[in-house]
Each structure stands twice: as structure tokens, then as C-alpha cells.
Amino acid sequence: MNDSSSNCQLNQSKVDYCFDSNEAPKFLCNVDEQFVPKLGMTFNMLDDAAKFYKNYSKVACFSTRVWSTNKKGNEIKNQ
Template identity: 55%
Template sequence: MDHSTSDSQLNPSEVDYEFESNEVSEPVYLQLMALKPLSVVDDELVPKVGMTFTTLEDAGKFYRNYAKAAGFSTRVRCTNRKGNEIKNQLITCSREKK
């Protein structure tokens, strides 16, 4: 049995080399920077820090309207309760990590 060559060795002349790069050329970068936002949402639909709502349903409706205008859907991420009463609910983009 000849152990001088192994079936698992590669012959460099038989290998195709393909290189990929994550570098962005300057012209492409400048073109990307010139793109417009995907959606423009009316300022009165955009949620603001400190907003309050009378009911959970009102808050959900407001955020669903904002999401629709911005082009995404929502889901309830978590709900905090005290007994049977909902105290806090986190609504997020449906693509946000769980």
C-alpha cells in the first residue's frame, strides 16, 4: 500500500479560487447615501416618547396605524398583568427578534 499520497489531499492546480469582499467601492457607497427613505410618515402618526392613551385598544390602534403608514406589521411582544388587569404591553415590529 502506497502512503505517499492521500485521497483527501487537494492538488492546487485543480482548485478554483473565488474571493468575495465586503468592501464597498466609493461610487456604490455614494449612490447608497443618495437613496431616499422607503416611506415618509406624517408626523402626527409617529409615536413620541411619553405618549399616553386612555385605553390599551387606543394605544394598539395608534401603533397599528403608524406601522401601516411606515410599511410594517406589529405583534404583541409581552404583556405585564396584575391579576387579570393588563398593566403594560410591549408592541413591536413583527420582524423584531423574539
């Protein structure tokens, strides 16, 4: 990150909420603790982790998307 990107300005008319940190306040997130991801969690399979996070996104009211890219030579192709 360079200095110019850290001084990014947002148009306040296009922002619903303004916070001093990147953490959502408790009043916006009413999610049962069993569904909240924790640092250090491990899963037996990648699909188990994906399923857990997908379920978390549903109860926390946001969506997820799986995205991958491939590189052929110097060209990157999104799939």
C-alpha cells in the first residue's frame, strides 16, 4: 500500500454507515456464536470450510461467490 491509497476519500452521500474501524458494530451483526468464524479454525476438507462460511454468510446477511483465475503465459483469464 502506498501513501496515496491510504488517504482514499469516500463520498459520504454514498455511504450508509461510517465507522472508525473495519469491524461491524454489534447492533449490525446479530449472529449466534456457533456460526461465527474464529481464528485458528480447521476443517477436514475444503468443502467443509466453504459450507461453514456459506452458512455464516446467510445468517450474517451477506453473500459469497467462488471465483478463480487461470494464467496462460502472461495473460490472466477469469473463469
